């Protein structure tokens with residue numbers, strides 16, 4: 159059974175004199191144990207969708223089954239089986255790390271002993287050892303985000319929603335948080351549904367991406383699949399010899415799209431992945447006595463995918479400097 163099954167999920171808002179179709183009927187599934195990235199330009203409908211899936215906002219139409227329960231009829235069950243880590247933590251920062259975790263577990267009605275046990279476990283799992291008695295406001299950005307994750311996990315949800323989990327973190331802390339998210343999936347089979355504006359994060363962390371634009375899903379696939387959809391790789395070869403002759407020879411090979419020559423450099427757009435095509439091409443040059451001086455393969459990026467799908471580039475906020 160899928161962990162999320164959305165069927166025509168839609169939400170409209172009544173603004174001053176108009177109706178805003180924020181989400182226009184989303185149908186998709188998320189399988190158990192998947193890490194799914196939800197991407198889209200500003201205003202695409204990500205937050206509205208996330209708020210519906212976490213029962214904070216009622217859909218105008220459509221339905222969804224989340225962690226085995228209907229979003230509307232089984233809202234309390236959905237909340238019990240899911241965790242939601244919002245963008246910024248809700249505490250004033252003066253409480254202590256361990257205290258906050260215990261309090262959060264108590265809110266889920268665990269006994270004091272059980273709440274303390276869970277808090278201790280999460281401290282170890284999320285590398286917060288030594289920080290138990292620190293005020294939250296004194297934590298570094300990365301430590302704070304790990305605490306936020308821990309707070310979302312006290313009730314051992316089967317499905318975790320993360321809203322921009324690494325925004326403002328330095329690269330090292332981001333990579334560290336990715337490891338923790340992967341471990342949740344690998345060790346506990348937790349399903350993760352996250353929004354992000356970082357394409358490298360989507361690429362490195364997510365098994366599958368859902369791209370939303372103007373309230374509709376415009377792409378659904380693994381990062382590799384989406385990149386392949388944009389086109390094949392581009393191979394750039396610099397030759398020692400007659401570049402025009404080299405171009406003529408290579409143009410006759412199968413799987414070559416656009417071919418341009420600049421000086422001694424040939425740029426070939428391929429229909430396939432570069433690694434597969436490269437060796438036969440180099441053999442053709444070799445057989446003709448033309449030496450390749452340098453070879454470079456470049457792959458379409460997720461930003462190319464985005465541009466192709468939405469006509470817009472994703473806003474890429476600059477991560478803050480490490481604190």
Ligand SMILES: Nc1ncnc2c1ncn2[C@@H]1O[C@H](COP(=O)(O)OP(=O)(O)OP(=O)(O)O)[C@@H](O)[C@H]1O
Pocket residue numbers: 171172173178179180181198199200201202203204205206207
């Ligand atoms: N309460 C509301 N009343 C009216 N319009 C709203 C309301 N909430 C959201 N919208 C509109 O719905 C659309 C989708 O907004 P949403 O916040 O879901 O986008 P988003 O993809 O999360 O954007 P961002 O990346 O900027 O956070 C936008 O046009 C927004 O202005």
